[in-house]
Amino acid sequence: MADFRALVRQLPSGPFRNYSDIWLEVGFGQGEHLAAQARAHPDTLFIGCEPYIDGISRLLRTIDSEGIENILIHDDDAQILLDALPDASIGRLFLLFPDPWPKRRHYKRRFVSPTNLDRIARVLGDGAAFRFATDHAEYARWTLWHVVNHVALEWPAIRSGDWRHRARDWPETRYERKAVARGRTCTYLTFRRCTRAAETDNEVE
Numbered sequence: 001m002a003d004f005r006a007l008v009r010q011l012p013s014g015p016f017r018n019y020s021d022i023w024l025e026v027g028f029g030q031g032e033h034l035a036a037q038a039r040a041h042p043d044t045l046f047i048g049c050e051p052y053i054d055g056i057s058r059l060l061r062t063i064d065s066e067g068i069e070n071i072l073i074h075d076d077d078a079q080i081l082l083d084a085l086p087d088a089s090i091g092r093l094f095l096l097f098p099d100p101w102p103k104r105r106h107y108k109r110r111f112v113s114p115t116n117l118d119r120i121a122r123v124l125g126d127g128a129a130f131r132f133a134t135d136h137a138e139y140a141r142w143t144l145w146h147v148v149n150h151v152a153l154e155w156p157a158i159r160s161g162d163w164r165h166r167a168r169d170w171p172e173t174r175y176e177r178k179a180v181a182r183g184r185t186c187t188y189l190t191f192r193r194c195t196r197a198a199e200t201d202n203e204v205e
């Protein structure tokens, strides 16, 4: 972990300086989405966070068999990684089908919280996208409410289609496939990190 922190602190310079951007996926599950994005964007460095050992092992097999070179894995809580990353170091962040914790007494376990949104806003670069998906309507509402009330994040959606459909460059995840097979409706939200200058204006208003 000490080595990992030292490595991450150097991003985006050091051994990874030749990548044009760094994208982060929190809770990648078995890693299908992460691997697909890494294949589609070989000039981007990907960091995936996932404490679930079977998921890590599945992704490692894919990385090994396909010779994928642009993925780093953090096998622990994403909050530790977010705290270790430099300011404005991430160009895109994915949080796809996080555990919904549907019981009210468990809401505090949800990954989307004011504290984690502060962490996410700090590491995202100006204008960077934060993609979120869920098949749980109440978690979608919870996330929208917390994001639109965050000074550094915005939701630039224009039409309802913006959240009913996945963008073409947004590969399906395993959890999503199972949810759709069970007839569940998914919500896809793309947020943006405001520019640091606009954030100061928002605070003044």
Ligand SMILES: C[S@@+](CC[C@H](N)C(=O)[O-])C[C@H]1O[C@@H](n2cnc3c(N)ncnc32)[C@H](O)[C@@H]1O
Pocket (backbone or CB within 6 Å): 026, 027, 028, 029, 030, 049, 050, 051, 052, 055, 076, 077, 078, 079, 096, 097, 098, 099, 111, 173, 174, 175, 176
């Ligand atoms: C419902 S699964 C979805 C997995 C995958 N994103 C998908 O759509 O198939 C949620 C995943 O988030 C992971 N997770 C939960 N809390 C996490 C945290 N604090 N940091 C990183 N991963 C986390 C879990 O281990 C689990 O694999």
